[in-house]
Amino acid sequence: MKAYIAAGNTPSDMAAPTKVGTYKLIVVDEAGNVSTLADSDTITVEDTTKPSYVAAGTVYFNIIDMTFDEELDGNHADPTAFVVHVGAGTIPVQRVEVEGTQLKIYLVSNIPWATAISIDYTASGSNDLVDPYGNKVSNFAGKPIGNNVE
Incomplete structure (x- = not known):
């Protein structure tokens, strides 16, 4: 099974998001079937780096x-x-x-x-x-x- 992170409802090749935002987690099995995860299954990326x-x-x-x-x-x-x-x-x-x-x-x-x-x-x-x-x-x-x- 592969896990993808997408900005919308379609899988992307992004392994891990690097931009601040909330991303929906989408799981795709070997046959290419996309999961029907709840909308609450998201990953939020926050910027915690101090400006220098x-x-x-x-x-x-x-x-x-x-x-x-x-x-x-x-x-x-x-x-x-x-x-x-x-x-x-x-x-x-x-x-x-x-x-x-x-x-x-x-x-x-x-x-x-x-x-x-x-x-x-x-x-x-x-x-x-x-x-x-x-x-x-x-x-x-x-x-x-x-x-x-x-």
Whole structure:
């Protein structure tokens, strides 16, 4: 007997689903007869992977672009969770915007050209960075940001 996982009511060759969703379990015997399992015979795949910081993009005067390995939820971005170190000091974060895998950090003032920059992120418990499935971005500290202001 073979077991198949299908997105609808027809068998597929998918051995195990990799996308988030609910899949109906269909069993097919050696003669090709499809089971008549109840609608409750389903498998649910959930995303439990935390998004990770991948790289910093370009610094545009007072804006820093950061890239994550998966889409972030645009409704969750607390500016107070970030500390931007510029040279020996810090520049306060004015706001944070999320667009897919991109995070834009807007600072209250411009970043001096060729000054060393690093970013810390500490989840505050309110409006933490999450993916669309609620997986929180882990705290990070001292992530270096290239500074060739364009």
